[in-house]
Amino acid sequence: KKKVSFTKEQQALMKVIIDAYNKHQIPQDVAKKLLQDKYSTEENFLLLTEMATSQVQVLVEFTKNIPGFLSLDREDQIALLKGSAVEAMFLRSAQALNKKMPIGHTEVLEERIRKSGISEEFIKPMFNFYKSIGELHMVLEEQALLTTITILTPDRPYVKDQPAVERLQETALDLLRKMCVLHHPQEPQYFARLLGRLTELRTLSHYHAEMLASWRVNDHKFTPLLCEIWDVQ
Numbered sequence: 001k002k003k004v005s006f007t008k009e010q011q012a013l014m015k016v017i018i019d020a021y022n023k024h025q026i027p028q029d030v031a032k033k034l035l036q037d038k039y040s041t042e043e044n045f046l047l048l049t050e051m052a053t054s055q056v057q058v059l060v061e062f063t064k065n066i067p068g069f070l071s072l073d074r075e076d077q078i079a080l081l082k083g084s085a086v087e088a089m090f091l092r093s094a095q096a097l098n099k100k101m102p103i104g105h106t107e108v109l110e111e112r113i114r115k116s117g118i119s120e121e122f123i124k125p126m127f128n129f130y131k132s133i134g135e136l137h138m139v140l141e142e143q144a145l146l147t148t149i150t151i152l153t154p155d156r157p158y159v160k161d162q163p164a165v166e167r168l169q170e171t172a173l174d175l176l177r178k179m180c181v182l183h184h185p186q187e188p189q190y191f192a193r194l195l196g197r198l199t200e201l202r203t204l205s206h207y208h209a210e211m212l213a214s215w216r217v218n219d220h221k222f223t224p225l226l227c228e229i230w231d232v233q
C-alpha cells in the first residue's frame with residue numbers, strides 16, 4: 001500500500017476546501033423536487049433557471065474560500081467565475097444524479113430529466129458525461145478539488161494574469177493527485193481519468209447556449225444573474 005503524506009499546508013488547504021464545499025451545497029435539493037412531482041416543460045425550465053441562479057450564488061461564495069482567489073486581480077476573478085459557471089453547474093448536476101438514492105429513484109430521476117423539455121440531441125452527451133462521472137465514484141475531497149481546479153483554469157477568456165491562476169491551480173492539482181493515490185491505490189491512472197473528465201466537461205459546456213435555446217418553451221426567461229453569467233438575452 002503506497003504511503004501518502006500531506007504537508008501542513010495541504011492539510012489546511014483540504015480542510016478549507018471541504019468546509020467551503022459542504023457549506024455551499026445547493027439550498028433545496030432539486031432531485032427531491034423532481035422525484036416528488038412531474039412538471040411541465042415550462043415549469044422544468046423555470047426550475048432549471050432557479051436552481052442555476054442559486055448555484056451561481058453558491059459558486060461565488062465557494063470561490064471566496066479558495067486560498068489565494070481573492071488576491072487575484074478582481075477582473076480576473078470575474079473572468080474565472082464566468083468561464084467556469086456552466087462547467088460547475090454540470091459537475092453539480094452530475095453529482096446530484098450520481099448521489100446514492102433508494103432503489104429505483106435514480107431511474108425515475110433520469111427519466112424526468114430525459115423528458116424535462118431539453119431537446120433529444122443534447123440528452124445523449126449530457127448523460128454520457130453524467131455516467132462517466134458516476135463511474136469514477138469520487139470521494140467528497142475529489143469532487144471539491146475537481147470543482148476548484150475547474151474554477152482555477154488559467155486559459156479562460158479575458159484572464160490577464162494567467163501565471164497567477166496557474167500557480168493556484170497547480171497547488172490544487174498537487175493535492176488532488178495525492179488524494180487520488182490515497183483513495184484509489186489500485187488505480188494508478190485514476191488521477192489522469194479524473195482530469196480527462198474536465199475535457200469532456202468543457203466540450204459539454206460548448207453546447208450550452210444551443211441547449212438553452214432548444215428547450216421547447218414559449219419564452220426563455222432568465223434571471224439577471226444568469227443573463228450576466230450565461231451570456232444570454
Ligand SMILES: O=C(NC1CCCCC1)[C@H](C1CCCCC1)n1c(-c2ccc(-c3nnn[nH]3)cc2)nc2ccccc21
Pocket residue numbers: 026030031034044045047048051052055089092093094096097112113116118208211212213
Ligand atoms: O436543476 C437542474 N440542475 C441543477 C443541479 C444543481 C446545480 C444547478 C443545476 C437540472 C434539472 C432542471 C429541471 C428539469 C430537469 C433537470 N438538472 C440537469 C440539467 C438539465 C439541463 C440543463 C441545461 N442547460 N442548458 N440547457 N439545459 C442543465 C442541467 N441535470 C441534472 C441532473 C440531476 C439533477 C438535476 C439536473
